[in-house]
Amino acid sequence: MKKLLLSILGCGVLASCASSSGVVPMGQDTYMVARSLKSIRGDSGRVKAEAIREANEFCLKQGKVMKIIDTNQKDMQPFRSDAQAEIQFMCLDPNDPRLK
Template sequence: MRILMVSTIALFIAGCSGPGVVPMGRDTYMIAKDGSFTTFGGGAVKAELYQEANTFCENKGKQLMPVKDASRDSGYARYASAELQFRCLDANDPELRRPTMESEANVKIKVE
């Protein structure tokens, strides 16, 4: 019984962890995360990522500017997940404007 409980806790922790904020270049970062077994929508995971990214930028004294995001709902044998690419910019940076988001398509059609 104890082994089952430890395994369940380990799965819960692994299901909602991610690598954290990863630098992608000058002022540009990426964060990705899998939801837990109780998170069914990728949008909920994406909302958590936006909160984390905003806190990350605020801690640097900067403003969040999203660049690109993607999410996937949970399904058979997979957790919901999301990814966010963003920049942390000074409040007076000319690049800080209304974001023009690029969302990845949920359905991709391969033509041969």
């Protein structure tokens, strides 16, 4: 019984928990996604990649192409902060000259 309890607790400690703001409108065709990850290995690059995937899927559902405007990211600091990333992006028509 003791080993089972320790195994369950160990899994909980090693698991990661991600959260997302979802896509937030910022203006005409401009949006933001913020994500964070609670984990022992809090790599902001992984969090940023997930935010980019979320943004890209959002634009594709509209038949548009994503263009990243700005990104910010911060690695996890043990017992202080989660790994974080934020991207600002536009969803543009494939022929929009702003894609070039």
